[in-house]
Each structure stands twice: as structure tokens, then as C-alpha cells.
Amino acid sequence: xxxxxxxxxxxxxxxxxxxxxxxxxxxxxxxxxxxxxxxxxxxxxxxxxxxxxxxxxxxxxxxxxxxxxxxxxxxxxxxxxxxxxxxxxxxxxxxxxxxxxxxxxxxxxxxxxxxxxxxxxxxxxxxxxxxxxxxxxxxxxxxxxxxxxxxxxxxxxxxxxxxxxxxxxxxxxxxxxxxxxxxxxxxxxxxxxxxxxxxxxxxxxxxxxxxxxxxxxxxxxxxxxxxxxxxxxxxxxxxxxxxxxxxxxxxxxxxxxxxxxxxxxxxxxxxxxxxxxxxxxxxxxxxxxxxxxxxxxxxxxxxxxxxxxxxxxxxxxxxxxxxxxxxxxxxxxxxxxxxxxxxxxxxxxxxxxxxxxxxxxxxxxxxxxxxxxxxxxxxxxxxxxxxxxxxxxxxxxxxxxxxxxxxxxxxxxxxxxxxxxxxxxxxxxxxxxxxxxxxxxxxxxxxxxxxxxxxxxxx
Amino acid sequence: xxxxxxxxxxxxxxxxxxxxxxxxxxxxxxxxxxxxxxxxxxxxxxxxxxxxxxxxxxxxxxxxxxxxxxxxxxxxxxxxxxxxxxxxxxxxxxxxxxxxxxxxxxxxxxxxxxxxxxxxxxxxxxxxxxxxxxxxxxxxxxxxxxxxx
Numbered sequence: 001x002x003x004x005x006x007x008x009x010x011x012x013x014x015x016x017x018x019x020x021x022x023x024x025x026x027x028x029x030x031x032x033x034x035x036x037x038x039x040x041x042x043x044x045x046x047x048x049x050x051x052x053x054x055x056x057x058x059x060x061x062x063x064x065x066x067x068x069x070x071x072x073x074x075x076x077x078x079x080x081x082x083x084x085x086x087x088x089x090x091x092x093x094x095x096x097x098x099x100x101x102x103x104x105x106x107x108x109x110x111x112x113x114x115x116x117x118x119x120x121x122x123x124x125x126x127x128x129x130x131x132x133x134x135x136x137x138x139x140x141x142x143x144x145x146x147x148x149x150x151x152x153x154x155x156x157x158x159x160x161x162x163x164x165x166x167x168x169x170x171x172x173x174x175x176x177x178x179x180x181x182x183x184x185x186x187x188x189x190x191x192x193x194x195x196x197x198x199x200x201x202x203x204x205x206x207x208x209x210x211x212x213x214x215x216x217x218x219x220x221x222x223x224x225x226x227x228x229x230x231x232x233x234x235x236x237x238x239x240x241x242x243x244x245x246x247x248x249x250x251x252x253x254x255x256x257x258x259x260x261x262x263x264x265x266x267x268x269x270x271x272x273x274x275x276x277x278x279x280x281x282x283x284x285x286x287x288x289x290x291x292x293x294x295x296x297x298x299x300x301x302x303x304x305x306x307x308x309x310x311x312x313x314x315x316x317x318x319x320x321x322x323x324x325x326x327x328x329x330x331x332x333x334x335x336x337x338x339x340x341x342x343x344x345x346x347x348x349x350x351x352x353x354x355x356x357x358x359x360x361x362x363x364x365x366x367x368x369x370x371x372x373x374x375x376x377x378x379x380x381x382x383x384x385x386x387x388x389x390x391x392x393x394x395x396x397x398x399x400x401x402x403x404x405x406x407x408x409x410x411x412x413x414x415x416x417x418x419x420x421x422x423x424x425x426x427x428x429x430x431x432x433x434x435x436x437x438x439x440x441x442x443x444x445x446x447x448x449x450x451x452x453x454x455x456x457x458x459x
Numbered sequence: 460x461x462x463x464x465x466x467x468x469x470x471x472x473x474x475x476x477x478x479x480x481x482x483x484x485x486x487x488x489x490x491x492x493x494x495x496x497x498x499x500x501x502x503x504x505x506x507x508x509x510x511x512x513x514x515x516x517x518x519x520x521x522x523x524x525x526x527x528x529x530x531x532x533x534x535x536x537x538x539x540x541x542x543x544x545x546x547x548x549x550x551x552x553x554x555x556x557x558x559x560x561x562x563x564x565x566x567x568x569x570x571x572x573x574x575x576x577x578x579x580x581x582x583x584x585x586x587x588x589x590x591x592x593x594x595x596x597x598x599x600x601x602x603x604x605x606x607x608x
Contacts, residue, residue: 366555367555368464369464369469392522395519399554401555
């Protein structure tokens with residue numbers, strides 16, 4: 001199947017909002033542009049084969065650093081204003097330049113066949129007379145700069161003594177590039193709009209979740225644990241980006257969708273949704289899922305547009321041999337729809353939503369890897385659970401496990417971090433209870449030996 | 460005795476996020492005993508070799524370091540004939556915040572940077588100091604012979 005068709009189908013079938021579809025790259029329109037351009041070129045005798053040959057020659061000359069023998073070149077000029085002039089006036093001005101020897105009127109190339117050469121000569125005379133799109137460059141003083149080319153700072157064109165630069169009048173390529181450039185700008189604007197919209201949604205949802213998980217409200221007690229579990233699974237799913245040592249890359253849309261599905265099914269298998277009793281909680285969860293789905297769609301949309309751009313440039317080159325696939329992307333920043341949006345939104349989700357529910361991983365003791373209860377803050381500011389520090393002191397291990405300062409040695413009751421303690425008690429009531437029981441058990445064993453059990457056993 | 464939470468967590472993470480070039484798998488019947496393999500670091504005489512080790516977590520781990528020993532024969536100034544390793548963090552410089560993965564990384568680094576001035580295998584260290592090139596060649600040869608992947 002042709003890509004143009006696939007592109008159209010995907011835009012139609014994947015449920016993108018109509019506003020997005022309108023902003024998509026107009027592949028078929030651009031394709032028609034290319035066809036018109038090919039016609040224009042072949043009327044001049046510049047069929048792809050001829051052009052390829054000529055441009056190949058240019059490359060060879062470039063490699064040999066003798067660019068004053070260049071027969072012609074294709075420039076994408078005027079790109080600089082793209083960022084500032086978003087008004088739509090095409091800043092792109094591609095030019096196909098031919099160098100004609102002024103004295104003889106000969107084209108600077110032996111590789112053209114008679115017909116093409118003739119046509120181009122006519123063209124040179126033609127346009128020279130009508131002065132329509134001829135770039136006339138003043139002659140160099142041959143004495144000052146013998147046979148050297150200099151850059152004309154105004155347009156980036158090279159001036160060459162004894163040669164007149166003639167621009168081949170083409171209109172379809174201007175149309176092609178201005179359309180494409182305008183569409184890319186449009187895509188970028190769309191992305192910014194989407195980002196703003198999603199930011200608003202995320203903020204609202206963040207506030208809702210903050211209210212629903214507020215540990216000061218009794219009704220929320222169970223809910224806090226549920227949300228925490230959901231967010232824990234969410235974070236571990238690494239949906240949009242890897243977060244491990246070995247993998248921290250962005251995912252493509254396919255991988256992201258797969259991970260999102262897995263996240264959704266994990267939540268389902270833990271029956272977390274069933275435990276949400278109140279309507280407002282379910283609504284918040286749905287909103288959370290929707291934000292993620294929205295992002296996934298943005299990712300997909302960005303990807304197919306990117307493919308469309310690459311394909312259309314490839315087609316342009318194939319049909320005209322003007323070699324823009326390499327130069328065009330350097331001229332213009334492709335708005336990385338997907339990645340930008342994903343990064344921005346993920347950061348937002350982190351700060352606005354996930355942060356409302358503290359994660360246990362941020363409050364574990366580096367020794368037992370359990371919750372740091374009761375928290376003791378050493379002089380070096382490192383926090384561990386009291387149980388591990390007691391063991392260390394008993395073993396006469398005096399140095400902080402993290403910084404090796406001799407701070408375990410003189411830790412005492414004053415090092416208890418009361419503020420941290422009340423925070424942990426508030427946000428992790430279940431974990432604190434468990435750890436408290438465990439600490440007591442271990443203390444009992446220290447005193448009475450391995451047989452000690454928590455419960456009082458009456459024989 | 461029940462397995463402490465710390466060992467469970469460490470094992471889980473080792474399985475879920477293995478370190479490149481290192482594997483550590485606990486025995487089914489003794490979750491404190493691990494079969495370990497370490498790949499010889501690139502551009503060291505041990506490159507291309509896969510070395511087997513055993514690792515045991517004593518009862519008071521992490522207050523005391525894990526016990527680790529090479530099972531594969533290796534020609535290295537800081538590793539003796541019995542596979543015992545001379546590495547500060549496995550002895551006096553152990554910290555309870557270190558983990559299985561960090562210790563195995565240190566051992567891998569030790570393969571990349573032998574230290575003949577703090578030897579365990581005296582004869583090897585002696586050779587290493589006298590004729591380093593010959594010692595490295597022997598290490599290569601031992602790797603080829605004994606540490607086949």
C-alpha cells in the first residue's frame with residue numbers, strides 16, 4: 001500500500017481530534033507539488049537523471065575544494081526568519097542556481113547534453129532580459145581575489161568572477177517548502193496548545209487527588225493505600241520513559257501503549273478499582289487514565305507526522321534529485337511533538353499528582369530497606385531506623401554507612417527526628433505499625449534470645 | 460529463620476534490573492546462597508572470560524559483609540589459589556549500606572585494575588611486579604583455559 005493512503009487511513013481511524021487531523025502534514029498536496037515541480041524541471045530538460053549527474057559533479061568538486069567550477073547548486077535560503085515570522089508569509093526561498101560564463105555565454109558544464117544546455121542558455125538570456133528572477137552579482141576585481149570565491153553575506157550566494165548566476169525560475173518548490181514549513185509551525189503550535197490544556201487538567205486532577213488522600217480525613221484512610229499502590233504500579237511501569245540505570249530512553253508509541261495496557265491490567269488484577277467505593281474516586285481514576293491515553297495519542301500523532309515528513313522529502317529527492325532530505329531537516333527544527341509533550345506532561349504528572357502521595361521508597365532505611373521507623377537523624381544528617389542503629393552501636397560499628405563519618409558512635413535519644421516521625425505516622429500508618437511490631441520483636445530477641453515471641457505464651 | 464526484608468528486596472532488584480556483565484541467582488533451597496558470574500572487563504587480561512563465584516549472606520548481613528569466593532581459577536594478584544579476594548570493602552571498609560550489586564561491581568572493577576602492591580596471592584603479585592607483560596599474558600592464558608563462557 002502507498003504511504004499516502006496508509007497515512008490517510010491512520011489519521012482517520014485512530015480517533016484523533018478533528019483539530020489534530022487538520023494540522024497534520026498534507027501529504028497528498030505536497031505530493032502534487034512535487035509532480036508539478038518535476039514537470040517544470042523536465043520542461044527545462046532537467047530530468048532527475050541530468051540533475052543527479054550535475055549535482056554529483058558538484059559534490060565531487062566540493063570534495064576537491066574547487067567550488068568555483070560548480071555548474072549549479074540548489075540552495076534553501078531564507079530559513080532564518082522562520083521562528084520569528086509565524087504570520088505565514090513564506091520565509092523559504094529555495095533557489096536552483098546555474099552559473100553561466102559571461103563572456104562566452106557557455107554553461108559551466110560539459111556534462112549536459114545539447115538540448116538541455118541549449119534550453120538553459122535560452123533561459124539565461126530570457127531571464128537576463130526580463131530580469132525576473134535573475135540574481136546578478138557584481139564582478140570581483142580579479143586582481144584582489146584571483147579565482148577565489150567569497151561568500152556574499154547578504155544572501156549566502158557565492159560570487160564568481162566572469163560568471164553570471166542565473167536562477168532557474170521554479171514556483172512549485174517554493175510552494176512545496178512554504179507549505180511544509182507552515183505545517184510544521186502549525187504542528188508546533190498545536191503541541192503547545194495541547195500541553196497547556198493538559199497542564200490544566202493535570203492541575204485540577206492533582207487537587208482532587210490531594211483532597212481524596214488527605215490523611216487528616218478519616219474517610220480517606222483506606223483510599224490512601226489504594227492510590228499509593230496505583231501510583232507505585234504506575235511509576236514501576238515506566239510507560240513513557242525508562243527509569244533504570246541501563247535504560248532511560250524515551251519509548252516509541254507502540255512500546256508505550258503496550259506498557260500502558262499492562263499497567264491497566266495490573267491495576268485490574270489487584271482489584272484496586274473495585275475497592276474504590278465513592279463516585280468521585282472513580283472519576284479521578286478515569287481522569288488519570290484519560291490523561292495518559294491522551295498523551296499516548298499525541299505520541300502516535302507525532303510519530304506518523306514525522307514519518308510523513310521523512311517520506312515526502314524522500315519522494316522529493318527521488319523525483320527531482322535535488323538532494324534536500326539531508327539539508328532540509330538542518331534548516332528547520334522538526335517539532336518533536338511526541339517527546340516534548342511526553343516529557344512535559346510526565347514531569348507535570350509527577351509534581352502535580354504523584355507527589356500528593358509520598359512513596360515509601362523515599363523513606364526507607366538504607367540498611368534494612370524497610371521504612372525508617374523510628375527515624376534517627378545522625379549528626380551527618382543521614383537518617384536510619386532506630387533498630388539498625390542500635391545493632392550498629394552494639395557491634396561497635398561507629399561510622400555512618402553512607403558517609404563513613406563517626407556519627408553512629410555518639411547518636412542518642414536526641415537524634416530522634418520527631419518531625420519525620422509524625423510525617424511517617426501520618427502517611428504510612430500501616431507500614432509504621434508493622435515495623436514497630438518488628439522492632440519490638442527484635443528487641444525482645446536481643447534480651448531473651450531466639451525463642452522470644454511477641455505474644456505472651458501461657459504454657 | 461525468616462528471610463529479612465532487605466535480602467528479599469535486593470534479590471528482587473537483582474532479578475528485575477541485572478547489572479551488565481554480572482548475574483547473581485539465589486539457590487532455591489537456601490536463599491542466602493548465590494551463584495554468581497562476572498564477565499571479565501573489556502581491555503583487561505580477563506576479557507572474554509566468564510568467572511564463577513559463590514556468595515553467601517551471613518546471619519548478621521548487612522551488618523557484616525557477604526562472603527564471596529572465586530570458583531573459577533584466575534591469575535590475579537589480589538585473588539589467591541582458593542579464590543579468596545583481597546578487597547577493602549569486603550573487610551574493614553564494609554558498610555551496611557553497600558549491597559550485593561555494588562560489591563560485585565567492585566569485584567569486576569578489581570579485575571580491570573589489579574593491585575599488586577596489596578597482594579593476597581604473593582607469588583602472582585611478585586611476578587606481576589617483576590615482569591608485568593608476562594604476568595598479563597599468563598592471566599590471559601588462564602582466562603582462555605579456565606573461564607570459557
